[in-house]
Amino acid sequence: MNNGPLIFLGIFFALAFSWGGIIMTNHITYGSLEPYFDEATEEMFPKPIDGLAERGRRVYAELGCVYCHTQQVRRPGYGADTDRGWGNRQSVARDYILQDRVFLGTMRTGPDLMTVGQRLPSPEWHYNHFYNPQITSPGSIMPPYPFLFEKRRIVGEPSERALNLPPEFAPPEGYEIVPTPRADALVAYMLSLRMDYDLPEAPTAEQ
Amino acid sequence: MSSVSQFVASVNPTASADVGVRARLREIDESTRLPVLLFVGAALFWLLGGTFFALIASIKLHHPDFLGETEWLTFGIVRTVHLNTVIYGWASNAGIAVALWLMARLCRTKLHHGGILMVAMVFWNVGVLAGCLGIMAGDGLSIEWLEFPPYATPLLFLAYALTGVWCIITFRFRQSEHTYVSQWFLLAAFFWFPWIYSVAQIMLVIEPARGTIQALVNWWFAHNVLGLWFTPIGLAAAYYFIPKVLGKPIHSYYLSILGFWSLALFYNWAGVHHLIGGPVPAWVISAGTVASVMMVIPVIVTAINHHMTVVGSFAQVWRSPTLRFVVFGAMSYTLVSLQGSSMSLRTLNLHTHFTHYTVAHAHLGMYGFFTMIMFGSFYYILPRLLQKEWPSSMLISVHFWTASLGIILYFVGLSIGGLIQGMQMNNPDIPFLEVVANTIPYLVSRSVAGIIILVGHLAFTVSVVWMILKPRSPQETSPTLFRSPEAMPLRPST
Numbered sequence: 001m002n003n004g005p006l007i008f009l010g011i012f013f014a015l016a017f018s019w020g021g022i023i024m025t026n027h028i029t030y031g032s033l034e035p036y037f038d039e040a041t042e043e044m045f046p047k048p049i050d051g052l053a054e055r056g057r058r059v060y061a062e063l064g065c066v067y068c069h070t071q072q073v074r075r076p077g078y079g080a081d082t083d084r085g086w087g088n089r090q091s092v093a094r095d096y097i098l099q100d101r102v103f104l105g106t107m108r109t110g111p112d113l114m115t116v117g118q119r120l121p122s123p124e125w126h127y128n129h130f131y132n133p134q135i136t137s138p139g140s141i142m143p144p145y146p147f148l149f150e151k152r153r154i155v156g157e158p159s160e161r162a163l164n165l166p167p168e169f170a171p172p173e174g175y176e177i178v179p180t181p182r183a184d185a186l187v188a189y190m191l192s193l194r195m196d197y198d199l200p201e202a203p204t205a206e207q
Numbered sequence: 208m209s210s211v212s213q214f215v216a217s218v219n220p221t222a223s224a225d226v227g228v229r230a231r232l233r234e235i236d237e238s239t240r241l242p243v244l245l246f247v248g249a250a251l252f253w254l255l256g257g258t259f260f261a262l263i264a265s266i267k268l269h270h271p272d273f274l275g276e277t278e279w280l281t282f283g284i285v286r287t288v289h290l291n292t293v294i295y296g297w298a299s300n301a302g303i304a305v306a307l308w309l310m311a312r313l314c315r316t317k318l319h320h321g322g323i324l325m326v327a328m329v330f331w332n333v334g335v336l337a338g339c340l341g342i343m344a345g346d347g348l349s350i351e352w353l354e355f356p357p358y359a360t361p362l363l364f365l366a367y368a369l370t371g372v373w374c375i376i377t378f379r380f381r382q383s384e385h386t387y388v389s390q391w392f393l394l395a396a397f398f399w400f401p402w403i404y405s406v407a408q409i410m411l412v413i414e415p416a417r418g419t420i421q422a423l424v425n426w427w428f429a430h431n432v433l434g435l436w437f438t439p440i441g442l443a444a445a446y447y448f449i450p451k452v453l454g455k456p457i458h459s460y461y462l463s464i465l466g467f468w469s470l471a472l473f474y475n476w477a478g479v480h481h482l483i484g485g486p487v488p489a490w491v492i493s494a495g496t497v498a499s500v501m502m503v504i505p506v507i508v509t510a511i512n513h514h515m516t517v518v519g520s521f522a523q524v525w526r527s528p529t530l531r532f533v534v535f536g537a538m539s540y541t542l543v544s545l546q547g548s549s550m551s552l553r554t555l556n557l558h559t560h561f562t563h564y565t566v567a568h569a570h571l572g573m574y575g576f577f578t579m580i581m582f583g584s585f586y587y588i589l590p591r592l593l594q595k596e597w598p599s600s601m602l603i604s605v606h607f608w609t610a611s612l613g614i615i616l617y618f619v620g621l622s623i624g625g626l627i628q629g630m631q632m633n634n635p636d637i638p639f640l641e642v643v644a645n646t647i648p649y650l651v652s653r654s655v656a657g658i659i660i661l662v663g664h665l666a667f668t669v670s671v672v673w674m675i676l677k678p679r680s681p682q683e684t685s686p687t688l689f690r691s692p693e694a695m696p697l698r699p700s701t
Contacts, residue, residue, distance in 0.1 A: 002384070002385060002386045004378065004379075004386070007386070007391055007394065007395075008394070008398070010468065010471065011394065011395045011398055011399070011471060012398070014468075014471035014472050014475065015399055015402060015403070015435070015471075015475050017472070017475070017476075018427065018475040018476045019402075019406065019427075019475075021476065021491075021494065022423055022427050022476065022478075022479060022491060022494075022495075023406065023410070023420075023423060023424055023427055026420055026423055026487075026488060026491060027410075027416060027420055029488075030417075030418075030420070030488070031416060031417050031420050032417060033417060033418060060349070061347065061348065061349035062345040062346075062347065062349075063278075063281055063283045063284070063345075064281070064282070064283020064284055064286065064287050064347065064349055065283055065349075066283075066349045066351075067282070067283050067286055067287065067349075067351075068282070068283070070561060072484075072485050072486055074484040074485075075484070078484055078553075078557065079484065079557055079632075079633050080632065080633045080634065080635040083635035084635050084639070090486070091486050092486050093418050093419045093486050093487065093488075094418070095486065096418040096419050096486065097417055097418040099418070100415055101348070101349070101350070101415060101421070102418060102419060102421045102422055103349065104419065104422045104482070104485055104486070105561075106351065106481055106560075106561065106565070107561055107562075107565075107566075108561035108562070108632060109268070109563075109643075110643075111639050133271070137640060138640075139640050139643065139644055140271070140640060140643065141268055141269065141271050141643055141647070141650075142271060143267060143271045143272075143275050143281050143282045143283075144271065144272060144275045145281070146275070146276055147276065147277070147278040
C-alpha cells in the first residue's frame with residue numbers, strides 16, 4: 001500500500017459510509033417528524049413546555065444533570081423501566097421533537113426523569129430535594145445545590161416562599177432559605193417532564 | 208552479536224552502527240524538537256489538571272457534600288471538566304506530539320512549515336482552556352464529549368485543520384519508498400477527525416437536528432473520537448515502537464493491511480450501541496451491533512500481529528520502559544475492544560447500559576490502552592529530542608507500577624460495581640436507593656485507584672522536568688532501562 005491517493009480514497013469512503021448510513025439516512029427518514037394531532041381531543045402531542053420550564057432546561061444543562069440522569073424509557077420487558085414506574089410506555093422518537101437539545105443521557109447514577117413531573121408532582125419536594133437531597137432521599141449520592149437558594153436574614157415577616165425544612169437542615173434562628181429564580185426554573189422544568197399522552201406508535205401498555 | 212547488545216543498540220539514541228542513518232535521523236528529530244516538546248508540555252499540564260478534577264469528581268460520588276457549596280465544583284461540572292481536559296487537553300496533545308514525530312520519522316523528511324504547528328498548538332490549547340473555563344462558568348452544552356461552548360470550538364477546529372494540513376504536506380514530501388502501516392493510521396486519523404467534529408458541531412450546535420437524530424450524531428461522533436482519532440494514533444505508535452525497539456520487522460505486512468481496512472470499515476458504525484433500547488430506529492442499533500461484533504476482526508488481527516512480533520523477546524519488553532508501557536497498552540487494546548464488542552450485544556447491554564460498568568470500560572480504553580501507549584512513546588521520543596537520558600529508572604518504575612496497578616484496580620472495582628448496579632436496577636423489587644448504596648464501596652475503590660494513578664502522574668512529571676533541567680552529560684552512553692545491561696546474563700550469540 002504505497003499509493004497515497006488510493007489510501008486516501010479508501011479512508012474517505014469508509015467514513016462516508018457510516019455518515020450516510022447512520023446520520024443522513026435517518027435525517028431524511030425522520031428528521032422532520034411532526035407532532036401527532038389527536039382528532040378526538042383536537043390536541044397536538046407532544047406539547048411544548050412553558051417559558052419558565054424552558055429556562056429550567058438551561059439550568060439542567062449548565063449543572064450537568066444529564067451525566068447522572070437519563071430521559072428515556074425502555075420498552076416493557078427490556079429492563080425494569082416501566083416496572084419501576086418511570087413511565088407506562090416506552091418513549092419514542094416523536095416524544096423528543098420539540099426539544100432543541102435532547103437529554104437522552106447514558107448513565108443512571110440517579111433514576112430516569114422522563115416522567116418525573118408525573119411521579120413527583122409536589123414542588124415542595126423538589127425544592128427541598130435540590131437544597132439537600134438527604135432531606136427527601138436519605139442515602140442519595142446526588143450533590144446538594146445550596147447555590148440555587150438564598151440564605152437571608154428574616155426582616156419583619158418571614159417570606160412565604162421560604163423552604164419548610166426539617167430541624168437538622170434548617171438555617172440558624174432568624175434566617176430563612178429562599179429559592180432563586182434558577183431554582184424556580186429548574187423545578188418548573190422537572191414538573192414539565194411528563195409522558196401522559198398516547199402516540200399511535202407507542203400506545204400505553206395494558207395494565 | 209548477542210541479542211542483548213543488539214537490543215541496547217536499538218534503544219540507544221547516541222550509539223548506532225550506521226552513522227549515516229543516525230545523523231539523518233538526528234537531523235529530523237532536531238527539526239521536530241520544538242513543536243513536539245510544546246505539545247508534550249501542554250499534554251502534561253492537562254494530564255495533571257485532568258487527574259485532579261477526576262479525583263474531585265470521584266470523591267463526590269461517595270461523599271456528595273464534599274465541596275458541595277460551590278457551583279463550579281458541582282459534580283456535573285467537575286466530571287465534565289475532567290473529561291474535556293483529559294480528552295482534548297491530555298490525550299489529543301499527546302497524540303498530536305507522537306503523531307508529528309512519527310510522521311516526520313517515517314516520511315524520512317525534515318519538518319517543513321513548523322510554524323503552522325506552533326500556531327496550531329497555541330490555538331488548540333487556548334481553545335481547550337477557554338472551553339474548560341466556559342464549562343465552569345455554566346456555558347457547557349451538556350452534549351456528551353461536545354461540552355465546549357461555541358466560542359471555544361472554532362479555535363479547536365482551526366488548530367486541527369492546520370495540523371491536518373501539515374500532516375499531508377509532510378506525507379507529500381516523504382523520502383521513503385515504502386509507506387508503513389503507522390502512516391496509514393496517522394493519515395486516516397488526521398483526515399477523519401475534522402470531518403466528524405464539523406458534522407457534530409453543525410448538526411448539534413449550529414443547526415441542531417430534530418429530536419433523537421441528535422443522539423445518533425452525538426454517539427456517532429463520541430465513539431468515533433475513540434475509534435477514528437485516538438485508536439489510529441495509539442495503534443500507529445504500537446506498530447512503530449514494538450518492532451523498532453526490538454529491532455525486528457513487524458510479523459506480517461498482510462495482517463496489518465487487513466487490520467487497517469477492517470477497522471476503517473467497521474469502527475465508525477459501532478457508536479450507536481450507546482443507544483440500545485433508546486428511542487431511535489431499531490435497524491440502526493442492529494447495524495451498530497453487527498459492526499461492533501465485526502470489530503473482533505481488526506482487533507484479533509492486530510493482536511496476532513503484535514504478539515507474533517514480540518514472541519521470543521519478552522525479556523526485552525520487560526527491560527525497556529517504552530515497551531513495557533506500549534505492550535501493556537496493546538494488550539489493553541485487545542481486551543477493551545473484545546469487551547466492547549460483547550457489551551454491544553443486547554443481552555449483556557441490558558445489564559451494563561446506564562451503569563459504572565461502561566465508565567470502567569471507557570477508562571480501560573482511554574487509559575489502559577491509549578494513555579499507556581502515549582507514556583511509552585514519550586519514554587522513547589524525549590531522549591531523542593533532548594539528547595539526554597531519563598534521570599532515574601526508579602521514577603520510571605514508580606510510574607509504571609502505579610499507572611498499571613491503578614488502572615487495573617479502577618477497572619476491576621468499577622466493573623464489579625457496575626454489574627451489581629445494572630442487575631439490581633433491572634430488578635424492580637430492589638428500591639433505587641438501595642442499589643445506590645450497594646455501589647458505594649466500588650466508588651470508593653475508584654477513588655483509591657485515582658490516588659494511585661495521581662502518584663504515577665506526579666512521578667512522570669518529575670521525571671520529565673528533571674530531564675529537561677539536568678545538564679547534558681557526555682558520559683551518557685547507554686539508555687536508561689529498568690535493569691542495566693551489564694547486570695543481565697548475556698546469552699551466547701548464535
